[in-house]
Amino acid sequence: MHIVDGALAPEVLIGGGVLAVAGLGLGLRKLPIDKIPATGVLSATFFVASLIHVPVGPSSVHLIMSGLAGLVLGWTAFPALFVGLLLQAIFFGFGGLTVLGVNTVNIAFPAVIAGFMFRGVVARSNPTAAAVWGGIAGALSISLTTLFVAISLTLSGDAFIPAAKLVFFAHIPIMAVEGFVSAAAVYLIMKVKPALLMTGDQANEYAVQSSIILAEQANEANNG
Template identity: 65%
Template sequence: MHIVDGALAGEVVAGGAIVAVGGLALGLRGLDLERIPAAGLLSATFFTASLIHVPLGPSSVHLIMNGLAGLVLGWAAFPALFVGLLLQAVFFGFGGVTVLGVNTVAIALPAVLVGLAARPLVRQLAPSHAALAGGLAGGGAIAGTAVLVATALALSGEAFVPAAKLVLVAHVPVMIVEAGVCAAAVLLIRKVKPELFATPPTPAVETARA
């Protein structure tokens, strides 16, 4: 998932950085002081979830959960997922410096779009149907990520086109895994704490304080 430094064309890297800065600005706009602690905790949760590996045949994939992040955080998913990627790059060496923009856009943009599109469904439908919508959102976000990564590669030169196609194919099993996990997570949240899907990113603070 993490593209490394030096692989993409300069124009693609610059474009990714510009879109990422725009997305960050939009995401931060709604994050006032009241909401930052909740957003930080949720960002840390998604970081933790990305360390969970799901067996897939003889190997395994790790969770990304960007669709769920979009459902819970809305636009704030952009800075939240950016922070995760920044920390991974700086402290684990995953990804790189100049490609941080492209990587952020690839993960966070589909998260936000899917979140905005599916949140009304996830909030209003009966839990079992909400879970279905959540599954579609989880799988859809990964599909969006795959398309964006493939596009970034394909735009970087003809030599990268086969790799771009491989990216699309390789994401299909990831998509299925994420859809299943996201559906179950939505089902649980709807039953236990449905306020999480209300106004992001910290509905819990205003409501249901027992």
């Protein structure tokens, strides 16, 4: 999924860079200082996702979970995924410096789109339905990513079109796997800590209710 330095045309690199800066600016604007620890920890979680390998056929792929990142973080998924890509590029040599913008747009923008499309419906559904929507969000964000990669290759020269097609079709099993894994993850989150997938107001309501429940439980424990 990473494009490396030297393959893309300068126009594509510059365009990607500009879009990435715009997305980062928007994402950082939605990131008040007291949200930074939570976003940083979640960003680290999504970095760890890329270290988890899941078997697919005879080979294995690493998770990306960008759809889930969009669901949990919204616009702030943009800076969060950018940080992960920056660290991977500098310390592991995955991807490169000049393509960082393009790679960020290719991975983070689908995450944000999937997040916006499915956040509301996931938060309102019961766990099973939410799992289905979460799975669709996960698969959609990967398919958009491969589509964006294919587009950035195609824009760089007609000779890349077969490679771009190959990238797209080779990723179909990965879309399915990401979809299944995201669905299961959303199901678990809806059962264990639905606040993670809820928007601000709903989360506040939930927090109030859960603290009441916890207080009741604590009283019961004392009485018992």
